[in-house]
Amino acid sequence: MKKHIITALVENQPGVLARVVGLISGRGYNIETLNVGPTNDPTVSRMTMQVPGDNRVLEQVTRQLGKLVDVIDVTDLTSAPCVNQECLLVKLAATHAQHAAIAALTERFGGRVLASQTDAMIVQLTGDSKQIVDFIDLLAPFRMLDISRSGIIAIARGGRP
Amino acid sequence: MRTGADIVIEGLLRAGVKTLFGLPGGMVLDIFDKLPCAPIEFFLARHEQGAAHMADGYARATGQAGVCLVTSGPGATNTVTGLATANMDGSPVVCIAGQVASPLIGNDAFQEADTVGITRAVTKHNYLVKRVEDLPRIMVEAFEIATTGKPGPVLVDVPKDIQQTACDTPFPAGMNRRGYRPDNDPDDQDIERLARAVAAARRPVFLVGGGVISGDAAAEFAAVAVKAGVPVVSTLMGLGAFPGSAPLALGMIGMHGTVAANRAASACDLVVSVGARFDDRVTGKVSTFAPHALKGHIDIDPSAIGKSVPVDFPVVGHVKIALRKLLEAVEPVARPEWLAQVSEWKARHPLTYDRSSKELLPQYVIEQIAAVTRGDALIVTDVGQHQMWAAHFYPYSKPRSFITSGGLGTMGFGLPAAIGVKAARRDQPVVLISGDGSIQMNFQELVVAVEHDLPIVVVILNNGYLGMVRQWQELFYKREYSGVRLGRDERHLNERIPATIRAAGPYRPDFVKLAEAHGALGMRVTRQDEVAPALVKALAAGRPVVVECLVRAEENVFPIVPPGKALNELLQGLA
Ligand SMILES: Cc1ncc(C[n+]2csc(CCOP(=O)(O)OP(=O)(O)O)c2C)c(N)n1
Ligand SMILES: [Mg+2]
Numbered sequence: 089m090k091k092h093i094i095t096a097l098v099e100n101q102p103g104v105l106a107r108v109v110g111l112i113s114g115r116g117y118n119i120e121t122l123n124v125g126p127t128n129d130p131t132v133s134r135m136t137m138q139v140p141g142d143n144r145v146l147e148q149v150t151r152q153l154g155k156l157v158d159v160i161d162v163t164d165l166t167s168a169p170c171v172n173q174e175c176l177l178v179k180l181a182a183t184h185a186q187h188a189a190i191a192a193l194t195e196r197f198g199g200r201v202l203a204s205q206t207d208a209m210i211v212q213l214t215g216d217s218k219q220i221v222d223f224i225d226l227l228a229p230f231r232m233l234d235i236s237r238s239g240i241i242a243i244a245r246g247g248r249p
Numbered sequence: 250m251r252t253g254a255d256i257v258i259e260g261l262l263r264a265g266v267k268t269l270f271g272l273p274g275g276m277v278l279d280i281f282d283k284l285p286c287a288p289i290e291f292f293l294a295r296h297e298q299g300a301a302h303m304a305d306g307y308a309r310a311t312g313q314a315g316v317c318l319v320t321s322g323p324g325a326t327n328t329v330t331g332l333a334t335a336n337m338d339g340s341p342v343v344c345i346a347g348q349v350a351s352p353l354i355g356n357d358a359f360q361e362a363d364t365v366g367i368t369r370a371v372t373k374h375n376y377l378v379k380r381v382e383d384l385p386r387i388m389v390e391a392f393e394i395a396t397t398g399k400p401g402p403v404l405v406d407v408p409k410d411i412q413q414t415a416c417d418t419p420f421p422a423g424m425n426r427r428g429y430r431p432d433n434d435p436d437d438q439d440i441e442r443l444a445r446a447v448a449a450a451r452r453p454v455f456l457v458g459g460g461v462i463s464g465d466a467a468a469e470f471a472a473v474a475v476k477a478g479v480p481v482v483s484t485l486m487g488l489g490a491f492p493g494s495a496p497l498a499l500g501m502i503g504m505h506g507t508v509a510a511n512r513a514a515s516a517c518d519l520v521v522s523v524g525a526r527f528d529d530r531v532t533g534k535v536s537t538f539a540p541h542a543l544k545g546h547i548d549i550d551p552s553a554i555g556k557s558v559p560v561d562f563p564v565v566g567h568v569k570i571a572l573r574k575l576l577e578a579v580e581p582v583a584r585p586e587w588l589a590q591v592s593e594w595k596a597r598h599p600l601t602y603d604r605s606s607k608e609l610l611p612q613y614v615i616e617q618i619a620a621v622t623r624g625d626a627l628i629v630t631d632v633g634q635h636q637m638w639a640a641h642f643y644p645y646s647k648p649r650s651f652i653t654s655g656g657l658g659t660m661g662f663g664l665p666a667a668i669g670v671k672a673a674r675r676d677q678p679v680v681l682i683s684g685d686g687s688i689q690m691n692f693q694e695l696v697v698a699v700e701h702d703l704p705i706v707v708v709i710l711n712n713g714y715l716g717m718v719r720q721w722q723e724l725f726y727k728r729e730y731s732g733v734r735l736g737r738d739e740r741h742l743n744e745r746i747p748a749t750i751r752a753a754g755p756y757r758p759d760f761v762k763l764a765e766a767h768g769a770l771g772m773r774v775t776r777q778d779e780v781a782p783a784l785v786k787a788l789a790a791g792r793p794v795v796v797e798c799l800v801r802a803e804e805n806v807f808p809i810v811p812p813g814k815a816l817n818e819l820l821q822g823l824a
Contacts, residue, residue, distance in 0.1 A: 099428060103377070107369060114370055144555070151552035157374045157394060160428045 089140040091120065093172060093242050096153060096162040100126065100133045104158045108135060111152055117141055121174075121239030132160065136241045165242050172242035175214045176223070177202070181231040182209045190230060197223045208233060253381045254279040254412040257345060257405075258287050260388025263420060264343075266316050268672055270294050270303040274320025276360060277347030279412035281318075292672065292701060295693040297324050299665040301331020302691070304342045305402075306629065306669025309652045312465060314341045314395050315669060321347045322360030325406070326367060330659060332402045333371035337656025338486060339463055341400040343391050344368075348377070350410040364406045373401030378408065381416040393424040398431030399550040400463055431549065435566025435574060443521065443545050443562040444578035450519035450543075452587045453479045456502065456531075459486030459655065460524020460548060460568050467491065467648040469572035470523060477579040480591045482510035484525045486655040489645040499595055503531040504810045505637045508598035511808070511816040513591050514539050521545035524568045527557045528656070537815035547571045598821070600641045602804075609777055611635060611710045611800040615642035618680055618708065621784040626678040627652065627670055631663035631687030634716040637806045639682040661690025664707065668694060671703040678706070678788055685711040685735055685756075692763065698793040699768040706787045707769075707795045709760055712802050720805050724820075725812070736802075764795035774798045 098104045105124060112119055121138040139146060146164060153162045165172070182190055182204075190209055191201050199213030213223050217240065224235075257280050261269070270292045273281045284291055294300035297319045304315030319328055325346040335342040349358040365377045374394050376387045384407070391403045447453055461470045467490045474481050474497055481491045482502040491498055500507035502514055511533075514520060520542045525531065527546075532538035535557055545562035546554045554563045564571050602612040615638050618626070624644045630636040630653045645651045652670055654662040667681040688709050698705050713736035722730050731741055736756050740746045764771030770790050774783050774797065787794040807822030 102379070103365065106366070110369055148552065148556055155550070155552055157390075157426060157429045 089142060090166065091138050091140045092146045093136065093138055093165040093170070093240055094146070094150060094153070094162065095134065095136045095165055095242055097127070097160040098133050098135055099158040099160065100131050101158060104133070105135070107156055107158060108153060111156065112137070112139060112149055115149065117145070117149065121237070123239040123241050125241075136239065138240050163244070165244060169245040170242050171245065172216060172240045173214055174217055174220050174240050175212065175238040176220050177210060177212050177236045178224070178227065178232060179208055179210045179234040180227065181207060181233055183207070186230060193226055199223070250415045251417060252279065252412065253378075253384055253407065253414050253416060254283050256381070256384045256388065256416065257407060257412070258283050259420070260385065260392075261289065261316060262287065263389070264314060264392040266314070268292070268307060269316050269318055270300040270307070270669065271318035272297055272300055272320070272324060274324050274347065274360070276321035276349055276409045277318065277324070277412075279409065280345070280347070280407070290672075292668070292697055294665065294697060296691065297327035298331050298661065299691050299694040299697070301328040301342065301344060302334065302662050302665035303669035303672070303694070303697075304344070305331060305335045305340050305662075306652060306666030307673045308335070308340045308342055308400075308669075309338075309666070310627065310649055310670040310673040312341075312463065312649070314343045314392050316343045316345070318345045319347070320360070321349055321364065322362045325364040326362055329368060329371060330661075332368055332404065334654050334657045334659040334662055335402040336371050336373065338459060338654065339400050340402065341395040342402040343395050344402065344404045346404060346406050347412070348406045348408040351379070351408045352410070354408065364404065368404050371402070372404050375404040375406065377406045378411050381411045381414040382418045384411065384416070385418050385420040389421055390424050390426065394429065398429075399460075399553075431567075432551065432565050433549070433567040433570060435547070435564045435571040437574065439562070439564045440571065440574045440578050443547075443564055444575060444580070446519055446543060446545060446562050447477055447479065447521065448580045448582055451584060452517045453477075453519040453521065453584075454513050454517040454542075455479050455481045456484065456514070456520055456522040456525050457481055457487040457490045458484045458522060458525020459490075461487060461490040462524075462648040464524060464549065464568035465648070466524075466569035466572050469569055469576065471495075473572050473576050473579060476576060476581055478581055478584060478588070480513055480588065482506070482513060484528070484531050484655070485640055485653065487525060488640060488651045489648045492646040493644045494646060496592075499591055500600070501640055502816070504533065505640070505806055505808065506810070506816065506819075507595070507600060508808060508819065508821070509591055509594035511810065511819055512594050515815065515817040516590075517542045519543045519545065521547070521562070523547045523572070526550075526553045529557070532557060533810045533816040533818075534813050547575075606801075607777070608801045609775060609780070609798060611638050611712065611798070611804055612642050613777060614708065614710060614780055614798050614800065615639055615682065617780045617784060618682070619643045621781055621788065622678055622680065626650075626680045627674060629653070629663055629667040629670055629679065629681045631681075631683040632658045632660045632717075633684045633687060634712070634720060634804070634806050635682050635684045635687075635710040637717075638710070660687040663687055664691050665694045667705050667707070668698050668703060671698070671705050672701065675703070681705060681707045683707060683709050684716060685709055685713065685760075686715045688760075689758070695764065695767040695769055695793060695795070702792070704790060704792050704794070706784070707793070709795065709797045710800050711756065711760070711797050712800050712804065713756060714802060717806070719803070723803070723805070724809070760795055760797040769793040769795055772796045
């Protein structure tokens with residue numbers, strides 16, 4: 089099943105998240121990632137979601153979302169030209185001897201080491217989904233203590249808002 | 250000092266509300282306190298579900314918002330079925346609910362429920378009022394959202410402290426929300442494309458739905474159908490949108506549709522839905538629906554288009570505006586062969602039943618209601634076989650003359666809805682056609698009709714069964730009658746009803762006594778020749794009347810398209 093990236097501008101008000109999520113989950117679809125944040129207009133938030141499903145189903149979901157009074161605009165970016173990025177934080181169990189290897193791998197991917205302790209390291213990487221997954225795969229030799237992913241955020245290309 | 254409660258009342262008055270249905274409680278006392286001074290007739294329902302259905306009936310009869318007012322917690326949760334019913338059929342209901350005081354919300358306070366959470370999925374929109382300054386705007390928006398676009402229910406949850414707080418914020422002139430702009434004006438090119446498709450079609454059919462009624466577009470629809478010379482099939486919700494007696498009318502389509510309507514849909518090369526949403530009861534097995542046809546669809550709701558069947562000619566817009574434009578654009582085309590074909594189907598396979606029977610049959614009762622009211626009453630139904638017979642055997646010629654729970658299929662809708670309808674249309678005879686199962690779900694509301702002197706006629710087609718379910722068990726579950734017998738005899742052993750009680754005959758409750766206990770007139774009819782006189786008497790009684798008709802128990806609704814089958818695979822039964 090194709091993963092769709094749906095992005096919506098919504099009123100920055102309580103209950104809006106529940107409405108959007110309820111509409112999608114109430115129809116039996118799974119939201120794989122979800123990100124909500126403010127925009128340059130303080131009354132408006134942007135939500136970006138990754139939802140697996142076939143095209144017809146997701147077209148239906150998008151239209152239903154568009155009907156919500158609190159949703160100002162909604163777009164399915166899946167087949168639109170867009171850039172999308174995700175942020176990853178990982179905590180690894182790392183002996184002193186492993187620190188250098190982890191740091192090098194992180195740097196190779198363009199990530200950063202955020203914290204190093206004697207027994208653990210926290211690293212951060214921002215990239216598209218493939219880079220994130222590749223990076224996680226390469227961390228396999230190390231013991232992962234915790235992981236946190238932001239979910240995708242996306243923006244359409246081109247000169248229009 | 251103007252308080253939140255005053256703002257609620259002012260909001261109702263500004264919206265033109267003259268009638269209110271409800272039931273009070275602790276968290277809505279402040280609003281009830283202000284009610285007696287307002288020029289609003291208040292109907293004290295006996296159950297909040299009843300209040301919500303009354304508001305819904307009022308809304309369906311008028312096209313204006315029907316309003317109910319209830320307390321927090323159990324009061325609000327009791328409206329859920331009513332809101333869901335209104336939501337499925339696009340009926341403009343506004344529900345004002347009390348809520349525990351703001352500081353208590355989330356504390357499991359006495360009579361607290363997360364009302365906006367619970368009703369989110371069954372309303373078009375809902376509000377929890379957080380600041381009294383927002384209340385004037387919310388009241389304006391609630392009515393605007395309920396009545397525009399595709400209409401639907403809106404709930405406003407008002408905490409008790411907000412009702413009590415002083416506030417002089419003025420009402421806004423109108424609604425201004427960037428996320429709510431109903432797409433009323435259809436695209437001219439879409440209309441052109443649809444008109445060309447209609448002109449090019451050799452075997453076109455129009456499918457008329459409830460949207461034509463709620464959009465007040467029956468006249469426009471008829472003009473288009475007649476000008477284009479296109480036969481019309483109707484959904485259950487569309488009955489009354491196009492006169493059933495018109496030569497082009499083929500009757501209802503779908504699970505209990507006519508042979509002519511279902512064959513026409515199966516054979517056509519173009520089907521244009523006008524305010525109908527291709528619901529599964531309409532399409533039968535969806536992959537086989539109108540297999541040779543291109544599809545057109547006019548709807549105010551963009552999400553309705555392409556939802557269940559792919560659409561070749563979509564038109565998003567208000568159905569009245571769209572039909573006016575379409576009337577200009579369509580051309581009359583003569584299709585003598587197609588019209589002859591559908592007329593033949595219609596003539597050869599009329600809806601019928603065992604007319605030679607000496608028993609009292611439910612279809613006969615409906616025909617008698619039609620005869621006695623000259624087809625001019627407002628008919629309200631409950632849900633079950635009687636609902637389908639009411640759809641089949643009463644000739645609907647006007648919009649808003651057939652009021653039924655189509656989308657949700659809510660037993661218990663009928664009586665309170667009939668009260669709402671009669672409250673709105675006192676000048677019209679209102680007949681509720683109900684079943685012995687459905688009527689028991691909200692019988693308590695009969696007292697409201699008695700109190701308000703609303704002379705509705707309640708016809709109970711008593712077949713001793715939850716008949717529609719029994720029919721399915723007979724046809725599709727090898728006649729294993731499980732949990733469907735309402736009479737006391739012939740009960741399944743798993744119900745552990747003592748033999749002495751099973752053996753003791755009469756049906757309980759005694760509907761005649763029950764009617765009388767509520768202050769209504771009760772009558773019982775057991776023979777064909779008693780039906781018309783009883784109905785004449787009931788309609789002339791000038792007060793609420795219950796006419797219980799003891800009809801044949803195991804009569805079935807035919808035709809029926811078995812679940813999962815195509816529309817042309819319908820069973821016609823014996824008749
Ligand atoms: C609230 C509710 N519960 C259950 C059902 C399922 N159901 C559909 S029709 C029906 C039987 C209705 O019985 P009755 O009102 O006597 O009508 P009849 O079919 O016998 O005419 C039932 C139980 C329903 N539609 N609504
Ligand atoms: Mg029955």
